[in-house]
Amino acid sequence: MPQAQQNEEHSAHHAPGTNGTAIYRRRTVRLLVAHDRLSDVDLWLQELKRAQFAVSAEVVQTPEDFAARLGAEQYDVVLASGGIPNWTGARVLELLRLQDENMPFIYLGTDVERDVMEKCIAQGASDCVYRNRLARLPVAVAIAVEQRSLREERNRAEVELRRSEAHYHALSENPHYGIFRFDPNGQFLAANKALAAMLGYESASELVAMNLAEHIIRDPVERTQLLEAYRQKGHIDPIEMEWKRKDGTPMRVRLSGRRVDSDLGAPDESCEIIAEDVTALRASEDNLRRLAATDALTGLANYRKLAETLESEMKRSDRTGRAFAVLAFDLNGMKLVNDMYGYLTGNRALQRLADTLRLSCRSIDTPARCGGDEFAIILPETGAREAGLAARRICDCLADDNEEPRLSVSVGVGVHPEDGSNVNTLLQRADRELYKMKGLQKSA
The missing domain is CATH 3.40.50.2300 (Response regulator)
Structure with missing residues (x-):
């Protein structure tokens, strides 16, 4: 073709x-x-x-x-x-x-x-x-x-971290990588300008007056791990940890290092480390993970996040013997809203429902958009009666919203373990209850 x-x-x-x-x-x-x-x-x-x-x-x-x-x-x-x-x-x-x-x-x-x-x-x-x-x-x-x-x-x-000693001088002057030496007690012996700038110090000499273990590494556990790794192995495998800048703000660094040999080839008592600031990189990765779990239109959890949370909640419920509930929602008349008002108003209707669900949730609840005009909320530590009351509060909130077009929902409830032992059966039960309610509304 x-x-x-x-x-x-x-x-x-x-x-x-x-x-x-x-x-x-x-x-x-x-x-x-x-x-x-x-x-x-x-x-x-x-x-x-x-x-x-x-x-x-x-x-x-x-x-x-x-x-x-x-x-x-x-x-x-x-x-x-x-x-x-x-x-x-x-x-x-x-x-x-x-x-x-x-x-x-x-x-x-x-x-x-x-x-x-x-x-x-x-x-x-x-x-x-x-x-x-x-x-x-x-x-x-x-x-x-x-x-x-x-x-x-x-x-x-x-690749930069694996450069040979032939490129050491060029690397030590690289503004993106901090290079330093410290002794077994964590005292700085030397540092380059890049590390001083990375940590917010005016000069390398000001930084060297500090103690790595006491003034820079935030977590005492990580501090001990770094020093013990050096003492036992004579080198530092690639590791990430949280440091503290001069102004007290946290930063995430990636470290890799080795023991420094003396001019005569005998092992020295110091360790040389290359430090890379990965704070922005980790923040970007965290944001990507958030995007992967978020519905773009409403900002609620997406279906993938909903399914993952349901699996986790089922394991917790089976372990503790405490029930939890899931509410399934369908926005009534969505096609009519789109036909009469257009898709921008239709999207606004979905966002209004999402806002109502979000404001009606506890901090431990998970509101999600499943797709289209279908939504759900996971309610930990909740039985059928409490779930029904939560559904009624949400319906009342929508009824009190005077923005046009007026919104209403059909709701179904599923409770684990009695209504389903896995994600699919629990959601199916909630959907059946939802469509039963929708049928009653049409009959009325």
Whole structure:
């Protein structure tokens, strides 16, 4: 089949539902798409546009065209989906890895392709997205691109850390790496300017007057571990720990070091350490993990986070013998709201419901958007009666909201362990109760 190409670009910076936080504000994200239907690709690109991505996409429909494009152009992410005969998602990923081991790969599958999606994840896919839940696609693409950038940055840093003694002088003057020596008691013996700047000291001499163990390392346990590792092994394996800057603010550092030999070759009593400030890197990773567990429109937990929390709560409940409940919600008349008021008002309705759920929750509860107009709340330490009261409070809050259009929900309750021993059965019970209520509302 001939190769087809399609480009979509958008220049805005902020994704909806992230309070102005940019998901991806750099250059255009370049996609290579292996799929047989351009209409599907149009939907995917439109979803990315709605999340205010700037994207360009090239679509290929044969392994030959796929390999040719990889060899001729540079891409940020590969998307693939089933439909091309004899060319499954796993085969696309296998061919991709032959040419590029680090290229992010996202598979878009259907509900019946769970095995295919699990196989792709096992073979190193960055993520899998259900085609009927495309709201996750922008987050999946953003995470895949950012994780690749973080991996490349970390690899570059590790290469720097492994430089030979021939490059020592250049490294010691590098402003991004702190280099220092300390004795078995933790007293600084020497430090470079980069380390002093990293910790907020005016000069290396001011820093050397400090004691690493007493003034810099925040955690006494980490302090002991570092000194014991040096005393026992004579070197420091790569380790991360929390330090304290001169002004008292915390920072995260990655350390690696070795014993220093004297000029005569005999072991010295000091250890030389290279320190890298990874505070921003870890903060970025934490943000990516948060994005991966958050619904972009509402800011609530997404379905993946909901399922993970349910699994964890079931284990806790089985261990302690204490029940917990899950409330399932369906926003009534969502299609009518979209038809009468438009999708912006429809999105606003979803956000209003999300705000109501969030404000109605305790700190231990987990409100989540399952997809579309479906929501849920996990209520730890809660039985059927208390869950029913919580559902009534939420319905009353919506009834008191005078913003147009007025909102109402159908609610279902499931309680573990009596209503379900696993995630699926518990959610199914809550859904059955929800649709029973919806049927009664229609009859009324």
